[in-house]
Amino acid sequence: MPDAKRYLDCQHRTVDPLPSDRASDRALGWIGALADRFATRSARVAVVGLGYAGLPMALALAEAGFATLGLDQDAAKLARLAAGESGMRHVGPQALGDALQSQRFAVSGAWALLAEADAVLICVPTPLGRDRQPDLSAVRPRRGR
Secondary structure (H helix, E strand, O other): OOOOOOEEOOOOOEEOOOOOOHHHHHHHHHHHHHHHHHHOOOOEEEEEOOOOOHHHHHHHHHHOOOEEEEEOOOHHHHHHHHOOOOOEOOEOHHHHHHHHHHOOEEEEOOHHHHHHOOEEEEOOOOOEOOOOOEOOOOOOOOOOO
């Protein structure tokens, strides 16, 4: 396990942290355990939004060995993906099929599964409006959701 009580500064020199209390020691232990899960590819990753950015990212994570859950609100898209059809030219059926068959990639619309993830990547559209500001409606909470 990496030594969570030491870190590298911006010049890649090992630095000892300031003295800490129990709470920060527990936090460092948790962070070290999380880093270990990523290093050993045992971390669970969720990707929210399985469009042109999210699906390739989820498949790359699964190919790298991570248990990856793809979440989307579009039930028809989820059914297509579960059947091995991406509907995208840049994501071939072979890559999707391999990921599904490896059981390192699954798709769902069950948002409660996010609680099981070690990391959540959000890949939803945020196009720029006329005022050049991003439309954040896809990431803002909505009633009834």
